[in-house]
Amino acid sequence: MFYKNQQKFYQEPVYKSPYAAALWSLCLPGFGQLYVREYFIGIILLGSEIVFNILSKLNWSIYYSFTGKLQESSEIVNMGWGLFYPSVYAFNIWHAYNTAKVMNAKLEAEGVPKPEKLAHNMGFFTGLVFGMFFGLHWAFLISPVFSGIVLGFSLAIIGHLIEKCVSR
Template sequence: MRSSRPYKSPRAALVWSLVLPGFGQLYNKDYFVGSLLLVLEFLINLKSHLNLVLVSTFNGDILQAHQAVNYGWGLFYPSIYGFALWQAYNSAKANNHKLEGKTVEKRTYYTGFFIGLVIGIDFGLFWHDVHLIKTVPLLDYPVFNGVLVGMLLGLLGHLLEKKYRKTRVKQV
């Protein structure tokens, strides 16, 4: 990153990446990483039939959602998505530290949350078809189950990271 960049809002970078992986990086002027994430997002989206799964899910057609998804490709999507969110936020924070004349912190923010989110979404997608989960109709959809489990594990990861940082600060 160049130090001549103007202030970049970490929240705006996060929201742009939430809209589409790679947009947050383009907002931060990380053109190579942003372009790479956009290409990967479109490739994985196309190969996993994610848009068809989303349309079927929101229309309530669970059978079509189950038949359309290609899990071989679909399980890559949460990793690209989580990385794009995490990298955009932390890149904006690092940019702003440079602008203020501070040394760039070695720590990253919300790492536990994003790792938990990615693992949770993968598990949610993979386990949505388990008999116990099928008893709750909304969770039988791959998308809803992935988001719910992802958010739960993301929250758990965030709490574990906070606890780790507190104990580490006490030791220093």
């Protein structure tokens, strides 16, 4: 809610779920940042996602992959632009998640419990970035899209397990 306070607008501090922020970012880059009220970076990430998606022709590659035209899927994607996409996508999810965590820590004085650490799932998102990047680049499966998805989530799980072991 907005309150007028000496000619400035005040936003009431609200707990933001880190998981909701991550899920919004998973749906479309920038939406998680808008959810946690990081409007400037949210618009930048949303714009960069649109630019990289159009210039890399990623949606066409996805379309051809799921319609069984795997050769066309590999040929249409512009790797120069397509390799930017996994980094922006994973950073976007990581940033929204951790911004919500930091916001909640700042609200501790107002009754919101402090999280045990400020940066969570760094191993998961780092693995996701590298996996999607190399999966798209190497295209070892039937299409670059499938390679990026499989390798991305495989390395994300490995990164999560490594982080879990290290943080003990």
